[in-house]
Amino acid sequence: MPATSTSTGAGRIASLARKASRQGMRRETLAELVEAASEEGATRALNRLGLHDQEAGHDIRELRDLLEAWRKTKSTAWHTFIRWMTTIFILLILATLALKLKLPFFNL
Numbered sequence: 001m002p003a004t005s006t007s008t009g010a011g012r013i014a015s016l017a018r019k020a021s022r023q024g025m026r027r028e029t030l031a032e033l034v035e036a037a038s039e040e041g042a043t044r045a046l047n048r049l050g051l052h053d054q055e056a057g058h059d060i061r062e063l064r065d066l067l068e069a070w071r072k073t074k075s076t077a078w079h080t081f082i083r084w085m086t087t088i089f090i091l092l093i094l095a096t097l098a099l100k101l102k103l104p105f106f107n108l
Contacts (some may be wrong), residue, residue: 013034020030046052
């Protein structure tokens with residue numbers, strides 16, 4: 001009987017293990033089969049992603065470092081923009097007050 005689309009993950013594996021056990025497969029054999037299939041699936045996935053060689057771990061670490069640097073740069077740029085806008089706003093307020101109060105350093 002085929003598995004339904006709603007049975008996934010650990011529940012599906014447990015169900016298949018019970019079914020195999022009822023049909024005469026030893027648990028040890030089933031465990032070995034599941035492990036081999038898992039390793040094969042992981043290997044295929046890594047191959048498809050291009051992460052099958054010895055440098056894959058290094059590549060992932062570099063990508064994570066690059067992503068972290070990008071996030072920090074983006075955050076710093078945003079904070080700098082806000083700081084500049086706040087400074088300009090305060091300077092405009094001070095200049096307006098100085099003009100209204102006719103302070104001497106604005107006698108041009």
